[in-house]
Amino acid sequence: MSKLLIVGTVAFDAIETPFGKTDKILGGAATYIGLSSSHFEIDSAIVSIVGEDFPEAHLNLLTSHGINIDGIEIVTGGKTFFWSGKYHNDLNTRDTLETQLNVLADFNPVVPEAYRDAEFVMLGNLHPMVQLSVLEQVKSPKLVVLDTMNFWMDNAWDDLLNVISKVDVITINDEEARQLTGEHSLVKAARKIYAMGPKYVVIKKGEHGALLFNKEKMFFAPALPLEDVFDPTGAGDTFAGGFTGYLAQSGDITFENMKNAVIYGSGMASFCVEKFGTERMEVLKESEINSRMLEFKSLTQFDIELSANKAL
Amino acid sequence: MSKLLIVGTVAFDAIETPFGKTDKILGGAATYIGLSSSHFEIDSAIVSIVGEDFPEAHLNLLTSHGINIDGIEIVTGGKTFFWSGKYHNDLNTRDTLETQLNVLADFNPVVPEAYRDAEFVMLGNLHPMVQLSVLEQVKSPKLVVLDTMNFWMDNAWDDLLNVISKVDVITINDEEARQLTGEHSLVKAARKIYAMGPKYVVIKKGEHGALLFNKEKMFFAPALPLEDVFDPTGAGDTFAGGFTGYLAQSGDITFENMKNAVIYGSGMASFCVEKFGTERMEVLKESEINSRMLEFKSLTQFDIELSANKAL
Numbered sequence: 001m002s003k004l005l006i007v008g009t010v011a012f013d014a015i016e017t018p019f020g021k022t023d024k025i026l027g028g029a030a031t032y033i034g035l036s037s038s039h040f041e042i043d044s045a046i047v048s049i050v051g052e053d054f055p056e057a058h059l060n061l062l063t064s065h066g067i068n069i070d071g072i073e074i075v076t077g078g079k080t081f082f083w084s085g086k087y088h089n090d091l092n093t094r095d096t097l098e099t100q101l102n103v104l105a106d107f108n109p110v111v112p113e114a115y116r117d118a119e120f121v122m123l124g125n126l127h128p129m130v131q132l133s134v135l136e137q138v139k140s141p142k143l144v145v146l147d148t149m150n151f152w153m154d155n156a157w158d159d160l161l162n163v164i165s166k167v168d169v170i171t172i173n174d175e176e177a178r179q180l181t182g183e184h185s186l187v188k189a190a191r192k193i194y195a196m197g198p199k200y201v202v203i204k205k206g207e208h209g210a211l212l213f214n215k216e217k218m219f220f221a222p223a224l225p226l227e228d229v230f231d232p233t234g235a236g237d238t239f240a241g242g243f244t245g246y247l248a249q250s251g252d253i254t255f256e257n258m259k260n261a262v263i264y265g266s267g268m269a270s271f272c273v274e275k276f277g278t279e280r281m282e283v284l285k286e287s288e289i290n291s292r293m294l295e296f297k298s299l300t301q302f303d304i305e306l307s308a309n310k311a312l
Numbered sequence: 313m314s315k316l317l318i319v320g321t322v323a324f325d326a327i328e329t330p331f332g333k334t335d336k337i338l339g340g341a342a343t344y345i346g347l348s349s350s351h352f353e354i355d356s357a358i359v360s361i362v363g364e365d366f367p368e369a370h371l372n373l374l375t376s377h378g379i380n381i382d383g384i385e386i387v388t389g390g391k392t393f394f395w396s397g398k399y400h401n402d403l404n405t406r407d408t409l410e411t412q413l414n415v416l417a418d419f420n421p422v423v424p425e426a427y428r429d430a431e432f433v434m435l436g437n438l439h440p441m442v443q444l445s446v447l448e449q450v451k452s453p454k455l456v457v458l459d460t461m462n463f464w465m466d467n468a469w470d471d472l473l474n475v476i477s478k479v480d481v482i483t484i485n486d487e488e489a490r491q492l493t494g495e496h497s498l499v500k501a502a503r504k505i506y507a508m509g510p511k512y513v514v515i516k517k518g519e520h521g522a523l524l525f526n527k528e529k530m531f532f533a534p535a536l537p538l539e540d541v542f543d544p545t546g547a548g549d550t551f552a553g554g555f556t557g558y559l560a561q562s563g564d565i566t567f568e569n570m571k572n573a574v575i576y577g578s579g580m581a582s583f584c585v586e587k588f589g590t591e592r593m594e595v596l597k598e599s600e601i602n603s604r605m606l607e608f609k610s611l612t613q614f615d616i617e618l619s620a621n622k623a624l
Contacts, residue, residue, distance in 0.1 A: 187539045208520040220611050222532040227499045259614040300612050302571040
């Protein structure tokens with residue numbers, strides 16, 4: 001069974017969408033990645049940091065999903081990272097209302113001894129210096145995946161470029177890919193990102209799906225058209241969790257298999273947005289995942305015989 | 313060989329994009345639909361109207377693509393419909409600079425006798441009363457496809473609802489589907505459109521692809537990610553031409569075959585945007601279409617074994 005090492009926030013979120021509002025609930029990139037990847041046959045562990053205020057029930061939720069939490073530091077007297085945000089009506093954009101770094105301000109990640117030989121590493125959205133520190137503690141991973149966001153482009157450009165140069169796959173949203181490269185065309189943006197280091201580029205387009213690029217090859221995974229999107233928080237992390245979880249389980253990191261991985265990523269994300277926060281992911285059943293994968297098949301698979309037009 | 317009857321504008325366009333500017337060039341919905349569908353083994357005809365100023369070379373272009381133009385009325389002393397527009401930097405939005413209805417203002421379409429038994433009818437974007445008049449002249453078509461736009465929602469609502477109630481398929485863009493139904497979710501919008509008449513709903517999302525809906529079934533055709541989109545003019549019409557051309561050739565109007573039709577529509581549209589106006593479509597080769605269909609296959613086809621996660 002492959003080991004998947006995840007670094008990212010384990011945190012509190014307070015979310016407002018057109019459909020409602022939450023108090024402080026469980027959130028954080030590593031939480032979503034962990035819950036999503038827990039549906040695959042892997043040995044996963046989270047490296048993160050929380051304060052004394054973090055409920056044991058939340059930690060128990062992670063362990064009950066088979067996630068090792070030895071790498072989650074609990075700071076006595078400390079307070080957990082907190083983010084609150086409000087989504088606009090179309091749910092595609094949001095305003096950050098408040099960010100309290102708290103214990104995250106002095107986070108020196110320590111990878112547990114047992115996971116330093118992890119074959120798969122998922123560097124969830126965090127300061128690039130923290131991502132880099134985790135990467136340096138891992139011996140010789142088979143595949144390193146990086147997720148990041150525009151905040152680090154604005155505030156830690158050099159560190160970000162440094163960590164980007166050391167990973168195999170980057171997952172990033174479309175506007176961020178444009179910001180990172182100065183290219184509007186995502187095909188051109190991907191090409192510029194290869195030059196920064198990653199051989200594989202995954203560009204997430206929210207409700208418009210995700211693109212996987214590798215050299216001159218492309219693959220597209222749609223988002224599932226939904227009647228209602230309730231709360232997009234964590235969808236990108238959940239995508240990354242499905243993507244890396246599937247790859248870690250299969251052990252196959254070819255482009256062909258990464259196609260399946262982005263479909264799994266998109267499928268897991270389609271559950272995440274159905275309820276507030278981690279609510280949907282906490283109770284997600286394997287049979288539901290399989291049904292959804294069948295929906296993705298019927299949504300995308302066609303059978304054109306290429307003698308169909310005049311050409312042949 | 314099935315007959316495809318097309319009604320729509322045959323016109324002059326003047327286009328400005330971030331990449332350049334044209335004088336009066338060949339344009340119009342029926343032109344794009346005709347050129348696109350001409351790549352399938354069908355017997356197609358255009359019903360439209362032009363002025364005396366319309367060059368014979370443009371008409372010859374249509375006939376050289378095997379399109380019957382007996383239904384294109386040439387008004388002596390009249391001037392051809394003219395539209396000019398300027399695209400914004402992202403090419404997703406545009407401003408209309410000028411619209412001269414000219415001969416279109418008094419258009420009474422006459423379907424040539426030889427095409428009143430057409431099995432397939434494509435009602436391109438025009439006043440819904442004109443679309444309706446054409447439909448009333450056709451005996452018992454197997455499939456009627458309607459394309460329309462927000463202009464008619466604003467200016468001819470009742471007529472539009474009337475023609476919508478009489479067609480099998482509607483193709484419409486995402487924002488227009490939202491305007492037509494008052495629903496933000498495209499899944500919900502499609503359901504409301506069924507109630508208006510069409511059994512099949514195709515929602516075009518420009519660079520984000522197209523969705524096909526029928527009852528509870530959905531299919532998604534991506535747009536091909538391109539390095540450069542040069543000019544989006546006519547892309548929606550070209551999509552409609554590929555869609556109906558393929559269906560008319562195959563004669564198969566099942567949902568399964570419509571999946572192929574939206575892929576062909578998307579494929580044809582991906583050529584249209586590569587150059588200004590009809591430039592690319594005028595010289596498109598069958599071998600290029602087949603190559604692009606292969607690109608769509610590799611872009612979308614995957615092979616997940618559903619034993620891949622824990623469920624089975």
